Amino acid sequence: DQQVKQNSPSLSVQEGRISILNCDYTNSMFDYFLWYKKYPAEGPTFLISISSIKDKNEDGRFTVFLNKSAKHLSLHIVPSQPGDSAVYFCAASAPGYALNFGKGTSLLVTP
Amino acid sequence: DTGVSQNPRHKITKRGQNVTFRCDPISEHNRLYWYRQTLGQGPEFLTYFQNEAQLEKSRLLSDRFSAERPKGSFSTLEIQRTEQGDSAMYLCASSLILASGINEQFFGPGTRLTVL
Numbered sequence: 670d671q672q673v674k675q676n677s678p679s680l681s682v683q684e685g686r687i688s689i690l691n692c693d694y695t696n697s698m699f700d701y702f703l704w705y706k707k708y709p710a711e712g713p714t715f716l717i718s719i720s721s722i723k724d725k726n727e728d729g730r731f732t733v734f735l736n737k738s739a740k741h742l743s744l745h746i747v748p749s750q751p752g753d754s755a756v757y758f759c760a761a762s763a764p765g766y767a768l769n770f771g772k773g774t775s776l777l778v779t780p
Numbered sequence: 781d782t783g784v785s786q787n788p789r790h791k792i793t794k795r796g797q798n799v800t801f802r803c804d805p806i807s808e809h810n811r812l813y814w815y816r817q818t819l820g821q822g823p824e825f826l827t828y829f830q831n832e833a834q835l836e837k838s839r840l841l842s843d844r845f846s847a848e849r850p851k852g853s854f855s856t857l858e859i860q861r862t863e864q865g866d867s868a869m870y871l872c873a874s875s876l877i878l879a880s881g882i883n884e885q886f887f888g889p890g891t892r893l894t895v896l
Contacts, residue, residue: 758823762883
């Protein structure tokens with residue numbers, strides 16, 4: 670069963686605009702959430718994380734928002750750049766357990 | 781230390797053969813994870829080690845799969861009697877588990893296995 674869901678397989682955004690990638694989870698034990706970026710033929714690269722005691726974490730152009738009551742998190746990229754084009758994976762874990770990944774959202778940032 | 785490394789990057793084998801992959805984690809990291817990724821899916825957890833102890837195995841890890849981390853440093857993943865369904869990208873990740881529970885995992889480039 671898929672405990673982490675990314676319901677949008679793809680997203681296209683114009684350069685300079687905001688990209689919003691969404692993720693839903695079902696397991697209420699999850700307390701740590703991460704976003705990874707993946708280029709073809711490479712392993713996932715860690716982007717940003719958030720623990721369940723926070724509702725927002727910011728790192729440069731990347732901000733992750735967590736809504737625990739809705740079991741939903743989102744990644745905002747602003748402004749979007751062509752180099753941001755990649756597959757983005759949402760992941761979540763319960764304390765001491767391995768990561769559960771979504772299926773990914775392919776982001777295309779067009780000039 | 782430049783990150784997690786995996787060897788080989790690509791492996792093509794015939795069905796029924798055994799294959800072994802190696803992962804060298806970031807040196808100060810105490811946890812090492814193996815994942816498998818197939819087309820259109822996110823990475824799926826296989827197993828993980830804390831130092832040399834294998835602490836958890838996924839139900840995806842059939843008895844044809846075995847992983848070791850003999851000295852708490854590098855790890856190997858062996859697949860015996862490979863099947864076509866084993867074709868996937870095998871990813872290794874490492875992390876330094878902190879008392880706070882923060883567990884940022886850093887991934888290697890993966891080994892792509894093709895079973896003919």
